[in-house]
Amino acid sequence: MSAQFHTSQVASLVLRRAPFLRRRISVEGKRRLLFRPMAAAAAAASGDGLKKGIAEFYDESSGIWENIWGDHMHHGFYEADSSATVAGHRAAQVRMVEEALSFAGVSDDPLKKPMRIVDVGCGIGGSSRYLAKKYGAQVQGITLSPVQAKRAQDLTMAEELADKVSFQVADALEQPFPDGQFNLVWSMESGEHMPDKEKFVRELARVAAPGGIIIIVTWCHRDLLPSEEELKPDEIKLLNKICNAYYLPKWCSAADYVHIAGSLLLQDIKRADWSDNVAPFWPAVIKSALTWGGLTSLLRSGWKTIKGALVMPLMINGYKKGLIKFTIITCRKPE
Amino acid sequence: MRLLTHNMLACNIKGVTNGYPLRLEAEKWVEKEVNFNADFLRSVFPKIEWPALVGAVRALGCHDLLPQDAPNPSALDSDDDFLRRFHRALLQLHVEEGALVCPETGRRFPISKGIPNMLLHEDEV
Numbered sequence: 001m002s003a004q005f006h007t008s009q010v011a012s013l014v015l016r017r018a019p020f021l022r023r024r025i026s027v028e029g030k031r032r033l034l035f036r037p038m039a040a041a042a043a044a045a046s047g048d049g050l051k052k053g054i055a056e057f058y059d060e061s062s063g064i065w066e067n068i069w070g071d072h073m074h075h076g077f078y079e080a081d082s083s084a085t086v087a088g089h090r091a092a093q094v095r096m097v098e099e100a101l102s103f104a105g106v107s108d109d110p111l112k113k114p115m116r117i118v119d120v121g122c123g124i125g126g127s128s129r130y131l132a133k134k135y136g137a138q139v140q141g142i143t144l145s146p147v148q149a150k151r152a153q154d155l156t157m158a159e160e161l162a163d164k165v166s167f168q169v170a171d172a173l174e175q176p177f178p179d180g181q182f183n184l185v186w187s188m189e190s191g192e193h194m195p196d197k198e199k200f201v202r203e204l205a206r207v208a209a210p211g212g213i214i215i216i217v218t219w220c221h222r223d224l225l226p227s228e229e230e231l232k233p234d235e236i237k238l239l240n241k242i243c244n245a246y247y248l249p250k251w252c253s254a255a256d257y258v259h260i261a262g263s264l265l266l267q268d269i270k271r272a273d274w275s276d277n278v279a280p281f282w283p284a285v286i287k288s289a290l291t292w293g294g295l296t297s298l299l300r301s302g303w304k305t306i307k308g309a310l311v312m313p314l315m316i317n318g319y320k321k322g323l324i325k326f327t328i329i330t331c332r333k334p335e
Numbered sequence: 336m337r338l339l340t341h342n343m344l345a346c347n348i349k350g351v352t353n354g355y356p357l358r359l360e361a362e363k364w365v366e367k368e369v370n371f372n373a374d375f376l377r378s379v380f381p382k383i384e385w386p387a388l389v390g391a392v393r394a395l396g397c398h399d400l401l402p403q404d405a406p407n408p409s410a411l412d413s414d415d416d417f418l419r420r421f422h423r424a425l426l427q428l429h430v431e432e433g434a435l436v437c438p439e440t441g442r443r444f445p446i447s448k449g450i451p452n453m454l455l456h457e458d459e460v
Binding site: 047048051115116136138140142144146149150153157160162163164166167168169170171173174175176177178181 | 336337339340343344345346347355367369370372375378379382426444447448449450451452453454455456457460
């Protein structure tokens with residue numbers, strides 16, 4: 001995470017992994033790259049090892065999360081400075097989905113609404129089913145976790161949405177779809193698992209139909225100042241602990257995402273910091289974990305889940321320090 | 336895995352240019368009742384790759400379920416029998432166990448408990 005790169009190494013890494021950025025570099029010449037390439041550092045934390053870790057983490061933890069928090073595996077959206085309760089959590093999680101759609105400008109109009117949607121990092125299908133119901137759309141969900149995919153499928157059949165929603169075990173960086181399939185490309189809190197952010201966004205763009213909307217809601221670290229090459233050592237240390245517990249590769253900033261989207265010639269790029277709107281979430285999760293039901297479930301689950309739970313205060317710490325930013329980035333594929 | 340899903344999946348191994356449609360090998364498949372929704376069928380019909388759907392249906396042994404060539408879209412409004420067959424083929428036939436095979440490389444993507452596993456190996460990306 002703390003590797004320092006010389007400019008020439010930086011340039012060659014980026015050129016090898018990112019043909020789209022190659023054009024940008026030749027135009028910008030020697031101008032310092034704002035975007036920190038994650039390629040080399042992430043290689044150690046990427047590949048089959050990371051994917052297996054992610055799959056196993058969710059295979060193990062999915063059930064306990066679902067028991068307490070339901071089928072939406074993402075933050076709730078709250079009014080800033082309010083408090084969250086488990087009772088109100090589902091409404092907040094639904095609100096998160098609605099706020100994201102609204103921010104991105106997704107239309108409800110019967111002629112313009114999305115009819116083919118991909119849920120990238122679909123968990124047990126909470127967003128997939130919600131979007132299918134909202135728009136009457138066809139939704140494909142992909143996840144690395146076979147346990148989640150099966151659970152998603154069972155829940156979908158139980159809700160009689162099997163005609164609209166289906167799930168595959170697949171890699172977001174190698175989506176098993178031909179180009180240009182989806183009017184809406186949805187990534188709700190899965191971006192943090194992607195070891196190669198540029199490839200991740202490139203795949204989202206590839207499967208988006210012309211004119212299609214891409215929505216990424218994800219955890220980022222704060223933007224670097226113009227004078228900074230990287231985060232401060234204590235910040236890196238904190239993120240490393242979180243990465244280790246949640247099977248996350250190296251983080252990037254919202255500015256990095258915007259830069260990537262721009263380099264892919266995506267349009268209407270927008271970003272927002274919703275950290276204040278999710279701040280009540282982690283304390284509520286911790287509280288739920290400390291209930292009798294929460295603790296016994298944790299003890300019955302595996303070490304991976306427990307480690308994930310123990311690291312939750314670090315997330316709160318990260319938010320409080322302004323290091324961790326809950327971010328939404330949306331954009332549109334050109335027609 | 337429904338055949339609607341099969342119609343959307345492709346092989347993305349690096350360098351493969353002809354990764355669609357995937358050949359379907361079904362070891363175990365079942366028919367599950369799904370609510371009939373004519374509007375949904377009409378809206379999805381234009382997006383369906385017909386040869387891929389026919390190939391899949393035949394791979395399941397249902398040779399007479401769908402015509403070889405895609406009918407005129409007006410059939411969706413006038414031909415209830417066709418609509419029902421289309422509904423059955425697209426949504427009610429579920430492959431529980433089997434594989435999807437890349438037409439170019441022969442690579443097999445397993446289907447287990449109804450879920451296709453499309454993960455690529457390290458050397459395929």
